Amino acid sequence: MLRIKKMKKITSYIFSALALFALSLSVNAQTKQAAFKVPAYEKFTLPNGLTVYLMEQHEVPVISVSAILPAGAIYDGSKSGLASLTASGLQYGTKSYSKTKIEEELDFIGASLNTYASKESAGLSSKFAAKDVDKVMPILKEVLVDPIFDKEEFEKERKRVLTNLDQAKQSPRNVISSYWDKFIYGDHVYGNSLTGSQATVGKFSIDDLKAFYAANYSPKGSAIAVAGDFNAKDMKARLEKLFGGWKSNASGQQNLAAQNVPAPTSARILLVNKDDARETTFLIGGLGIRRDNPDFVAIEVVNTVFGGRFTSWLNDELRVNSGLTYGANSRFTPLKNAGTFAISTFTANKTTEATIDKALQVLDSLHKKGFDDKTLASAKNYVKGQFPPRYETAGQLAGLLTQMFWYGFDESFINNFEKNVDGLTATKSREIINKYFPKDKLQFVVIGKSEEIKKIAEKYGPVVTKEIKADGF
Amino acid sequence: MGCCIPMFAQTKADDVKTFTLKNGMKFLVVEDSSIPNANMYLFYKVGSRNEYPGITGLSHFFEHMMFNGAKKYGPKMFDQTMEFNGGANNAYTTQNVTVYTNWFPVSAMETIFDLEADRISSLAIDPKMVESERGVVLSERSTSLENSPWSMLGDAVNATAFQEHPYHWTVIGYENDIKNWTKEDLERYFKTYYSPNNCVVVVSGNVRVDQVKQLAEKYLANIPNGPAPKPVHLVEPPQTGERRVTVQKEVPTPYMMIGYHTPEAKHKDYYALSILNSILSNGNSSRLYSSLVDKKQLATSVFTDFSESFDPNLFQFYLESAENVKEADLENAVYEEIEKIKKDGITAQELQKIKNQKLMEFYAQLETINGKSNNIGTYEVFFGDYRKMFDAPAEYSKVTADDVKRVANEYFKKSNRTVGVLKTNVED
Numbered sequence: 055m056l057r058i059k060k061m062k063k064i065t066s067y068i069f070s071a072l073a074l075f076a077l078s079l080s081v082n083a084q085t086k087q088a089a090f091k092v093p094a095y096e097k098f099t100l101p102n103g104l105t106v107y108l109m110e111q112h113e114v115p116v117i118s119v120s121a122i123l124p125a126g127a128i129y130d131g132s133k134s135g136l137a138s139l140t141a142s143g144l145q146y147g148t149k150s151y152s153k154t155k156i157e158e159e160l161d162f163i164g165a166s167l168n169t170y171a172s173k174e175s176a177g178l179s180s181k182f183a184a185k186d187v188d189k190v191m192p193i194l195k196e197v198l199v200d201p202i203f204d205k206e207e208f209e210k211e212r213k214r215v216l217t218n219l220d221q222a223k224q225s226p227r228n229v230i231s232s233y234w235d236k237f238i239y240g241d242h243v244y245g246n247s248l249t250g251s252q253a254t255v256g257k258f259s260i261d262d263l264k265a266f267y268a269a270n271y272s273p274k275g276s277a278i279a280v281a282g283d284f285n286a287k288d289m290k291a292r293l294e295k296l297f298g299g300w301k302s303n304a305s306g307q308q309n310l311a312a313q314n315v316p317a318p319t320s321a322r323i324l325l326v327n328k329d330d331a332r333e334t335t336f337l338i339g340g341l342g343i344r345r346d347n348p349d350f351v352a353i354e355v356v357n358t359v360f361g362g363r364f365t366s367w368l369n370d371e372l373r374v375n376s377g378l379t380y381g382a383n384s385r386f387t388p389l390k391n392a393g394t395f396a397i398s399t400f401t402a403n404k405t406t407e408a409t410i411d412k413a414l415q416v417l418d419s420l421h422k423k424g425f426d427d428k429t430l431a432s433a434k435n436y437v438k439g440q441f442p443p444r445y446e447t448a449g450q451l452a453g454l455l456t457q458m459f460w461y462g463f464d465e466s467f468i469n470n471f472e473k474n475v476d477g478l479t480a481t482k483s484r485e486i487i488n489k490y491f492p493k494d495k496l497q498f499v500v501i502g503k504s505e506e507i508k509k510i511a512e513k514y515g516p517v518v519t520k521e522i523k524a525d526g527f
Numbered sequence: 528m529g530c531c532i533p534m535f536a537q538t539k540a541d542d543v544k545t546f547t548l549k550n551g552m553k554f555l556v557v558e559d560s561s562i563p564n565a566n567m568y569l570f571y572k573v574g575s576r577n578e579y580p581g582i583t584g585l586s587h588f589f590e591h592m593m594f595n596g597a598k599k600y601g602p603k604m605f606d607q608t609m610e611f612n613g614g615a616n617n618a619y620t621t622q623n624v625t626v627y628t629n630w631f632p633v634s635a636m637e638t639i640f641d642l643e644a645d646r647i648s649s650l651a652i653d654p655k656m657v658e659s660e661r662g663v664v665l666s667e668r669s670t671s672l673e674n675s676p677w678s679m680l681g682d683a684v685n686a687t688a689f690q691e692h693p694y695h696w697t698v699i700g701y702e703n704d705i706k707n708w709t710k711e712d713l714e715r716y717f718k719t720y721y722s723p724n725n726c727v728v729v730v731s732g733n734v735r736v737d738q739v740k741q742l743a744e745k746y747l748a749n750i751p752n753g754p755a756p757k758p759v760h761l762v763e764p765p766q767t768g769e770r771r772v773t774v775q776k777e778v779p780t781p782y783m784m785i786g787y788h789t790p791e792a793k794h795k796d797y798y799a800l801s802i803l804n805s806i807l808s809n810g811n812s813s814r815l816y817s818s819l820v821d822k823k824q825l826a827t828s829v830f831t832d833f834s835e836s837f838d839p840n841l842f843q844f845y846l847e848s849a850e851n852v853k854e855a856d857l858e859n860a861v862y863e864e865i866e867k868i869k870k871d872g873i874t875a876q877e878l879q880k881i882k883n884q885k886l887m888e889f890y891a892q893l894e895t896i897n898g899k900s901n902n903i904g905t906y907e908v909f910f911g912d913y914r915k916m917f918d919a920p921a922e923y924s925k926v927t928a929d930d931v932k933r934v935a936n937e938y939f940k941k942s943n944r945t946v947g948v949l950k951t952n953v954e955d
Binding site for chain 1: 676
């Protein structure tokens with residue numbers, strides 16, 4: 055688990071959930087090879103509304119399954135953390151398999167199974183040897199369609215979750231995005247924390263999980279993608295047989311996320327006090343973009359220059375030139391109906407002010423100076439060159455297919471990626487900066503030792519303080 | 528996977544092509560056209576085990592300095608040039624090795640060779656870059672301590688279990704060593720450990736072996752060979768009694784580590800110990816998860832780790848205590864599971880389970896070009912031959928239930944263990 059390893063740079067800081075479709079894309083402009091394309095796949099919908107994707111991939115004798123369901127934390131209501139516990143609860147036992155039986159069967163053949171919730175959706179992912187398809191698929195079917203939500207297993211899991219919630223707060227890196235979402239989105243459902251808190255999780259009963267499942271898990275609005283070493287015709291028949299009879303009583307969910315997210319009207323700072331902090335961890339930014347923004351690709355190219363790679367302006371200034379931090383970056387986090395943008399870094403308590411000031415200067419110079427053609431060319435080459443490895447394995451491709459389903463894009467996103475990157479002009483990149491990168495009314499979430507940094511925080515606007523040990527975010 | 532390229536069968540040992548330059552730099556190449564990309568992994572046989580007090584952390588610091596300028600490509604130009612050409616990189620340092628990783632569209636391969644050749648042949652150590660990089664590394668050290676209790680506890684357990692061997696200190700190094708090493712220390716390190724014959728290079732991706740060989744000859748073959756570095760002569764004496772260490776940090780529940788001295792990667796017991804590691808903690812049906820986390824609810828999580836290493840290292844247990852659990856109860860529950868294996872061994876069913884899991888892990892290693900390079904390089908460096916990677920499924924299938932029982936008895940002895948606990952209250 056813990057390899058003793060020290061690296062040049064952090065590889066995934068906070069935002070792994072996004073990595074799937076973020077940042078980078080297709081073949082280098084200088085190559086003469088065929089452009090990177092999504093491999094052939096088949097898509098169809100069962101009569102009960104479940105969308106199915108099949109993609110044959112034969113390099114290794116393995117099959118990957120990915121499912122996505124409209125059952126994320128946005129449906130938690132006042133029961134924060136319920137979507138997440140319900141998703142893990144799918145594995146507490148089913149009509150024909152106890153929890154122990156599921157684990158023993160899958161462990162024995164080296165198969166993996168994860169069920170989880172994210173902000174907007176719930177998901178399942180599984181990987182197993184192609185020869186074990188007869189054994190695994192019926193288990194996956196029951197986990198999705200016939201969970202029984204065993205009470206005893208739930209109580210055990212709840213205890214673990216309650217301890218984990220406290221443990222997570224030991225690490226600013228683990229919790230800062232929960233504070234951020236709440237601070238930016240406020241009462242909008244995108245502000246809902248995925249994990250919940252002691253106060254909410256402590257009160258759930260197994261009936262809450264059952265009710266959440268009944269209201270939100272249904273074939274309509276969900277998709278399952280299978281990629282790997284199988285015959286598509288056989289797999290189609292198999293899935294029709296397994297999932298064709300899935301009926302749900304879930305009556306139309308409300309589109310809770312459709313509500314408008316108000317833009318910030320002034321600068322605000324949330325300071326989260328952690329008494330034993332040796333460093334300050336912070337995010338600065340504001341609202342970002344929706345996933346279906348037509349400028350999605352262009353924005354990623356511009357963000358690459360600003361904070362999306364090692365030589366980005368943020369990392370160059372805060373790390374390479376000044377040694378203030380081990381790493382600084384920026385990112386857009388797009389969801390279906392809204393998104394945020396944030397600069398992200400950390401520094402020793404005593405260099406907090408210098409680091410925040412420098413981050414703001416870099417943002418300011420993006421607006422004032424923009425960048426030259428050489429920098430634009432470099433960013434284009436970079437995002438194109440780093441794109442193909444994101445879609446290399448059957449698991450990555452199955453995930454891509456469910457993302458397409460969820461966010462309503464298709465393979466043209468990938469197949470035209472190179473063209474879209476190349477089409478970005480200097481003029482357009484200037485427009486992108488003006489339109490999407492916040493300039494003022496900045497929002498700050500700062501986790502650190504209040505005693506040492508509160509005065510500094512007040513420099514940037516009115517400060518609201520919370521204790522990291524206080525319940526929730 | 529494959530896009531636009533016909534599917535092909537999985538990689539075999541014979542698909543790895545090798546050649547060695549006249550200066551001793553060894554290359555392993557895997558042709559894989561599934562994506563229009565390639566990578567280059569350079570494994571240098573130097574890590575914190577090659578250090579001594581006064582320069583602890585220098586291997587890792589040096590890894591950072593390799594990005595800070597050479598003769599042709601000055602400060603910042605390595606990264607700027609690589610990213611302009613669509614490439615990205617990272618690097619990591621462990622107790623044993625320093626590994627540099629480049630990922631790029633295959634069109635950029637010649638540039639990558641040029642960049643690597645420049646820094647291997649003529650690194651420039653700019654005093655200004657040394658100073659700003661000290662700040663970066665101190666921040667790296669601090670952020671790891673800030674964000675993970677395991678970091679503090681692991682440092683204490685290693686320092687206690689190893690009293691003479693260099694695994695005693697951390698890879699990141701002591702804070703005051705980081706602040707005090709000199710340009711001369713760095714130059715000496717470069718001369719000693721960055722000779723081409725101390726490096727194994729792996730290239731995988733949409734390349735041809737002849738093309739890689741031609742570029743290697745052109746850019747790297749003329750870099751002179753240095754004398755072989757002096758071997759690490761310190762050997763940890765056998766531990767003759769249990770050792771315990773306590774660390775204070777405010778945490779909701781205690782963290783516990785238990786480490787047993789076990790042999791290096793080339794030892795005959797490696798495969799049996801690796802299977803034992805999986806039996807103990809791989810998956811919810813594993814011995815420790817099922818007993819400590821599920822049935823007894825003494826821990827919220829449990830992991831074990833047994834990894835490849837040049838010198839004998841630790842087989843480690845990591846436990847996060849559940850609330851209101853006595854430390855002794857948690858610790859004894861681990862020993863109870865260990866004793867069951869020492870006394871009764873493991874079942875045929877369990878052994879088969881782990882062999883099945885090992886085969887799936889093997890497939891996963893071959894699924895990406897990065898997995899190929901990383902694993903082929905690791906086997907070459909730690910096991911002495913990349914072919915051992917392809918032999919691994921067969922080696923695992925040879926291990927018997929009795930072998931697993933035997934190694935549990937041999938290494939999991941009270942006198943051979945170090946126990947570390949991190950908790951809020953250390954005074955009572």
